[in-house]
Amino acid sequence: MTGGAPFSTPLTQALGCRHPVVQTAMGWVAGAGLVAATTEAGGFGFLAAASIPSGQVDGAIRAVRAATGGPFGVNFHMLQANADEVIEAVLRHRVRAVSYGRGPDAATIRRFREAGILCMPTVGAVKHAVKAVELGADIVTVQGAEGGGHTGAVPTTLLLSQVLDAVKVPVVAAGGFHDGRGLAAALAWGAAGIAMGTRFLLTTESPVHPDALAVYLRAGDPGAIRVTTAVDGLPQRFIETAGLHRLEGMGLPARLAASLRHALAYGRASGLTLPGMLRLAWRSAVTGGAGFAATVMAPNLPRLVERGLQGGDVAGGLLPSGQVAALIGRLESCEALIGRIVAEAAARLDAAQALKGGQA
Numbered sequence: 504m505t506g507g508a509p510f511s512t513p514l515t516q517a518l519g520c521r522h523p524v525v526q527t528a529m530g531w532v533a534g535a536g537l538v539a540a541t542t543e544a545g546g547f548g549f550l551a552a553a554s555i556p557s558g559q560v561d562g563a564i565r566a567v568r569a570a571t572g573g574p575f576g577v578n579f580h581m582l583q584a585n586a587d588e589v590i591e592a593v594l595r596h597r598v599r600a601v602s603y604g605r606g607p608d609a610a611t612i613r614r615f616r617e618a619g620i621l622c623m624p625t626v627g628a629v630k631h632a633v634k635a636v637e638l639g640a641d642i643v644t645v646q647g648a649e650g651g652g653h654t655g656a657v658p659t660t661l662l663l664s665q666v667l668d669a670v671k672v673p674v675v676a677a678g679g680f681h682d683g684r685g686l687a688a689a690l691a692w693g694a695a696g697i698a699m700g701t702r703f704l705l706t707t708e709s710p711v712h713p714d715a716l717a718v719y720l721r722a723g724d725p726g727a728i729r730v731t732t733a734v735d736g737l738p739q740r741f742i743e744t745a746g747l748h749r750l751e752g753m754g755l756p757a758r759l760a761a762s763l764r765h766a767l768a769y770g771r772a773s774g775l776t777l778p779g780m781l782r783l784a785w786r787s788a789v790t791g792g793a794g795f796a797a798t799v800m801a802p803n804l805p806r807l808v809e810r811g812l813q814g815g816d817v818a819g820g821l822l823p824s825g826q827v828a829a830l831i832g833r834l835e836s837c838e839a840l841i842g843r844i845v846a847e848a849a850a851r852l853d854a855a856q857a858l859k860g861g862q863a
């Protein structure tokens with residue numbers, strides 16, 4: 504555990520963590536080890552269930568519980584094959600919170616809340632924040648365009664103001680955070696805390712392959728960590744790699760054919776029958792709002808990201824990342840990271856306070 508706890512915010516009070524620092528879910532990254540390390544360090548970790556195979560969700564939650572007595576959450580989305588398994592496991596284990604992007608319906612959200620589980624969706628646009636609160640969100644995480652994974656078009660500084668003005672629930676700022684300056688700024692803005700993905704990917708507890716970590720640590724230019732729709736049809740931010748260039752160089756028919764191959768492999772690995780796969784594709788088409796091409800291309804993503812992050816195939820696979828990777832440059836333990844961030848933020852806010860009335 505880290506030393507002092509200088510901040511008590513609506514986020515720490517609701518989640519029961521010591522510091523207003525959330526480790527967001529990242530497929531193939533935010534497994535039980537990283538979540539437990541974050542939570543032990545006084546932050547709040549989200550387990551990424553989107554990359555947990557069918558039949559293994561219960562075991563993954565148990566593994567976090569075995570490693571920490573602290574609070575943690577589970578992230579999932581409704582387009583993963585085992586979404587129902589995740590929902591039931593979360594309810595059974597009564598984890599502290601769930602997070603989601605393409606999330607469940609109001610009835611499922613009600614079931615979570617009745618079980619005392621906080622609903623904490625991530626949004627990339629103000630209209631999605633308003634909708635999420637209407638559906639029952641307790642806390643909203645806003646992710647600005649500079650963030651990793653699927654991302655919107657509005658930068659954190661603008662989106663945060665928009666959402667703070669539009670909703671009454673606590674708001675957590677995400678997209679581009681990595682240090683105490685960011686936490687101080689977010690709190691001064693009116694946010695209840697910060698959430699970080701890429702910064703936690705670059706910790707000593709991260710399970711990412713060393714060859715992939717080396718690429719993230721060498722990324723020196725935020726402009727080269729860019730958005731593409733070539734992978735699954737939706738805007739998503741990646742480090743520029745040969746794999747990304749190859750995918751972008753393929754015509755749409757070739758990308759669709761690659762996707763079909765990935766879909767068949769995904770179906771086999773998830774134990775899905777052909778009707779099960781068709782049902783999932785249909786659910787994606789009607790609830791994902793992504794259009795036909797995006798639905799058909801969706802299976803490209805998991806296989807290629809797994810290959811990059813877990814397999815360390817930095818040429819053939821993909822490396823999702825926030826632009827902030829270009830500012831990091833070194834691994835740190837979760838404990839050192841969170842401790843440093845809260846200490847820096849407290850010092851920054853003291854310094855800012857001293858500016859009032861010309862005391863500096």
Ligand SMILES: Cc1cc2nc3c(=O)[nH]c(=O)nc-3n(C[C@H](O)[C@H](O)[C@H](O)COP(=O)(O)O)c2cc1C
Pocket residue numbers: 527528529530532551553554578603604625646649650651652653677678679680698699700701702704822823824825826827
């Ligand atoms: C490698 C990687 C994988 C991600 N996977 C997921 C995921 O499975 N589910 C999700 O909701 N968000 C995912 N995200 C988005 C993060 O949870 C988070 O919102 C984002 O990284 C925040 O921006 P930052 O990287 O600038 O901190 C991913 C991000 C990265 C970098």
